[in-house]
Amino acid sequence: MLRSQRLSLRHSQSTTPHHTLIIMYFAIAAVVLAALSQVAQATPLSPIATRVEPVRQAVTTAAKFPVHDLGSVAAHPNVTLPSGAVHSDVAGGAGAILLLCPSVNCLSCFAFDLGTLAITNECLIDQSSTFASAAISQPSNAGLPFEVLIGPAGCLSFAQIPAVNECFNVNPAPFADFAILT
Structure with missing residues (x-):
């Protein structure tokens, strides 16, 4: 052998x-x-999804914002805070408007008032349209004390909008759902 x-x-x-x-x-x-x-690592959302309507249509506020692909931007001082951060129990988004836009580059969007939208930690389905870009318009540019997430239909996966007053093109488009985590 x-x-x-x-x-x-x-x-x-x-x-x-x-x-x-x-x-x-x-x-x-x-x-x-x-x-x-x-x-x-699962998103702490309620298994219930709620359908919501925008407060305004054809909003062009975000058309002047810098445009990025979602996921390609590093943290900013005006970020929406992660769920582990210290924040208030109330939404606290006075003056902040979530803009969900059917086309890229935030040209014409449906507006959702984050200061009055009282539904949190639940998947929200945009009744107006699917969207290819999103932004949070906030005149103070102070950031938000909560996370704003967007995702494709089905409420299974989400990406955080990382900054206010910037436009984010979503990929792969279209997205249809969003959530506010407090």
């Missing part, structure tokens, strides 16, 4: 049922940990 065949034979004989069980337990533990990490 060749030396390499003897080494191979010794290696295969050293694998016992005990070793197999240990490997199997580690594999199961890895799968369980991966599943738990996905649950921990």
Whole structure:
């Protein structure tokens, strides 16, 4: 017998049922940990979706904002805050308007008043239209004490609008849902 065949034979004989069980337990533990990490990252939204109507149509306020693709912009001082940050229990978005726009670059949008929209931590379905771009218009440019999320139809995945007074083209368009997390 060749030396390499003897080494191979010794290696295969050293694998016992005990070793197999240990490997199997580690594999199961890895799968369980991966599943738990996905649950921990889930959006804390109510399973109920609410249909909402805009307060105004054909709003062109955001047409003058800088335009970015959602996900390509680093954090700004006027960001909408993550859910782990310190913020008030009330929406606190006085003067802030969510603009959801059927075309890219925020040219003509449907407006939702974030200061009066009292539905939070729930998926909201835009009744007016699907949208290809979004912005939050806030004259004070102070940012918001809550997160504003947008996503495709189905209330399953969302992306945060990272800054106020900037337009974000969504990809892949169209999106249809949004949420306010407090």
